[in-house]
Amino acid sequence: MKIKALLLAVTLVLMSVFAAGCARQEETPGPQSQAPQASANPPDTSPDVLTSASIVDNAADFEKAIGTSGTWIICLVKDVTTDKELVLDGEYTNGKKDDDGKDIIQRKIALYAQDENRKVSARYTLTAPKLTINSPEARIQSGTFKGDIYVNVKNFQLVDATVEGNVYFTTDEAMSTFKKDDSSKITGKSELKK
Numbered sequence: 001m002k003i004k005a006l007l008l009a010v011t012l013v014l015m016s017v018f019a020a021g022c023a024r025q026e027e028t029p030g031p032q033s034q035a036p037q038a039s040a041n042p043p044d045t046s047p048d049v050l051t052s053a054s055i056v057d058n059a060a061d062f063e064k065a066i067g068t069s070g071t072w073i074i075c076l077v078k079d080v081t082t083d084k085e086l087v088l089d090g091e092y093t094n095g096k097k098d099d100d101g102k103d104i105i106q107r108k109i110a111l112y113a114q115d116e117n118r119k120v121s122a123r124y125t126l127t128a129p130k131l132t133i134n135s136p137e138a139r140i141q142s143g144t145f146k147g148d149i150y151v152n153v154k155n156f157q158l159v160d161a162t163v164e165g166n167v168y169f170t171t172d173e174a175m176s177t178f179k180k181d182d183s184s185k186i187t188g189k190s191e192l193k194k
Helices: 002-022 059-065 172-176
Strands: 053-056 073-076 086-088 093-097 103-105 107-110 112-114 120-123 125-133 138-141 144-151 157-159 162-164 167-169 190-192
Touching: 053 059, 059 073, 167 172, 172 190
Parallel strands: 053 073, 073 107, 086 125, 107 138, 125 144, 138 157, 144 162, 144 167, 167 190
Antiparallel strands: 093 103, 112 120
16 A cells, blocks of 8 residues: 555656646645655755655654755645654745745645645644744644644744644744634644743
């Protein structure tokens, strides 16, 4: 079964590479049947301009993907549970440019799958005692995180996501720039904790 899943993932990545060369993407990519090609920032350099994805189905691969030699988007394909504290680290770009032609910095934990029309087709749960957000412009999207989140950077977002736990901000800037859409919820506290 794991071999079939791996072959499917490789096939989908290759299909994505060919599709990306033929069409310009305007929307923020998410996990789908055609995932973006993987690439990561090397340490001590500017952010990579290539889009990248890490499709993961276990805690060990998830831990690698969220590190400084990971990818800009980490996509779960099933529920994942770990007893380790997790840290989202590193600065990444999503392969797009802003109006001034500068690379757009973004980091995304995608807790969902989507169909060919970019509609969420499955939602997953990531469970850990603690998740520390150190990557700038990070978001958790369309699934559930069970545990506490500690945010050390500005512009953290919850998009169509649930946090079954607390969200603590370690700076005033982290708290004042936090965004949560109407479909997101936090079941515990959301407060400044220096």
